Amino acid sequence: TNNGKSVESYVRGWLPKPSNVSYVVEYSADFTVPTDFGSPAAILITNLRPKEFHLLEIILHGFPEGPVFFPANTWIHSRNDNPQSRIIFNNQDTFSAGRLKAVLHNLIPTISATLSNSDIPFKCFSEIDKLYIDGVSLIDEESKGIVDSLLVGKVMKQVLSSGERLLKYEIPAIVKGDKFAWLRDNEFARQTLAGVNPVNIELLKEFPICSKLDPTVYGPPESALTKELLEQELGGMSLEKAMEEKRLFIIDYHDTLLPFIKKMNSLPERKAYASRTILFITKTGILRPIAIELSLPQTPSSPQNKRVYTQGHDATTDWIWKLAKAHVCSNDAGIHQLVNHWLRTHACMEPYIIASHRQLSSLHPIYKLLHPHMRYTMEINALARQNLINGGGIIEASFSPGKYAMELSSAAYKNMWRFDMESLPADLIRRLEEIEEIINARNKDPSLKSRTGAGVPPYELLLPLSGPGVTGRGIPNSISI
Structure with a gap:
């Protein structure tokens, strides 16, 4: 209800009742509620069956104002596929509970800023901890007025007004195990592969590292990451040897961010640098960051504003190194949200979704393959554009680019998105070339030959780019369904 009260019940044995429509079945559940329960505003549904089912509507009887209708017309996924429940409101708005929680999680910075009389930064780590320990309370009379002023729809206001339960989150698992794990190099490196944005780390293939930006505008293209500097961090290994053994990796945000750094730094309380990060796999197989380059646009007095930071051996240098990593993490969060998430996952999918609905029958195998991935994208995008x-x-308030966030996203689309390179077979070939190089290297090692079958066929059976033949190598040009 709107006052935060709730009850729970189960469908009785999944035995359907007779229905007037042949293809519709009805199920019943009993709820026992107190007299002051109020009017139902939302229903949380968990599907315990192994398969999804299509829910037309829910009707609640027994309230003084008469039956309460909850139009749904949506599929309810099985808990086996997704543990999150579904929320259905009586005003025909439906959300995944997980999606709703994620939206609320993004709303916390806005709510916190709204509740503050001034823009006061966090003074210590314990103040950040309070976001997880105390949560954000919006249940008093003063806060109700604030909720009404937020840029969220009626549905969101109802949920926000119902209490603080959804605005309190568990402490992240990493912090639970080690409160300061996020400060360490090994966790920084782990996040590049297993964090929210694992798609920007690349093998370092070319050296010296050079920018592709216009040097007359942005200064000399050469990076400040020199051979001599990197070799000091390689434990006696030469740069050439490290590259040959594929032990050096790079996260390069330099060219994406540098054109916007001056604008970003003109915003109040913002300070950003374009960054390049070099990571190295040690002899023990541990990935660790070894050097970070932070850059500013050139000025008449300083034509090359580039500085490289490495892990130091004294407290001051070590904390400067941590600050350099913090700048990389800030850039990574912005690129993840504005480029990889919003642009590549949401915005660029819209023409495919529209074309699929216009050109493909709902019975077409390709449509059925794509539909689960396209089901809520347009709805989510519409909500994103509003809130x-x-x-x-929220995005402008939460990420370093600020009001230039969408301009940066648009520039990334212009410079990075190639429609002819995102479809098959071009995208597959582009991503598999490096895999084939690795397979070729393994094919040269007799100890790595496959032991399957009498002929002991080698790994080259898996080569994706080779021509077709009796060996089964290669991929087909088309598939008939």
């Missing part, structure tokens, strides 16, 4: 990426919205 997340809108001017003065």
Whole structure:
């Protein structure tokens, strides 16, 4: 209900009742509620069956105002596929509970800023801890007025007004195990592969590292990451040897961010640098960051504002190294949200979704393959344009680019997105070339030959780019269904 009260019940044995419509079945559940329960505003549904089912509507009887209708017309996934429940509101708005929780999680910075009389930064780590320990309370009379002023729809206001339960989150698992694990190099490196943005780390293939930006505008293209500097961090190994053994990796945000750094730094309380990060796999197989380059646009007095930071051996240098990593993490969060998430996952999918609905029958095998991935994208994008990426919205308030966030996203689309390179077979070939190089290297090692079958066929059976033949190598040009 709107006052935060709730009850729980189960469908009785999944035995359907007779229905007037042949293809519709009805199920019943009994709820026992107190007299002051109030009017039902939302229903949380968990599907314990092994398969999804299509829910048309829910009707609640027994309330003084008469039956309460909850139109749904949506599929309810099995808990085996997704443990999150579904929330259905009586005003025909439906959300995944997980999606709703994620939206609320993004709303916390806005709510916190709204509740503050001034823009007061965190003074210590314990103040950050309070976001997880105390949560954000919006249940008093003063806060109700604030909820009404937020840029969220009626549905969101109802949930926010119902109490603080959804606005309190568990402490992250990493912090639970080690409160300061996020400060350490091994956790920084782990996040590049297993964090929220694992798609920007690349093998370092070319050296010296050079920018592709216009040197007359942005200064000399050469990176400040020199051979001599990197070899000091390689434990006696030469740069050439490390590259040959594929032990050096790079996260390069230099060219994406540098054109926007001056604008970003003109915003109040913002300070950003374009960054390059070099990581190295040690002889013990541990990935660790070894050097970070932070850059500013050139000025008449300083034509090359680039500085490289490495892990130091004294407290001051070590904390400067941690600050350099913090700048990389800030850049990584912005690139993840604005480029990899919003642009590549959401915005760029819209023409595919529209084309699929226009050109493919709902019975077409390709449509059935794509439909689960496209089901909520347009709805989510519409909500994002209203409450997340809108001017003065949550994204601008939460990430370093600020009001230039969508401009940066658009520039990334212009410079990085190639429609002819995102479809098959071009995208597959582009991503598999490096895999084939690794397979070729393994094919040269007799100890790594496959032991399957009498002929002991080698790994080259898996080569994706080779021509077709009796060996079964290669991939087909088309598949008939």
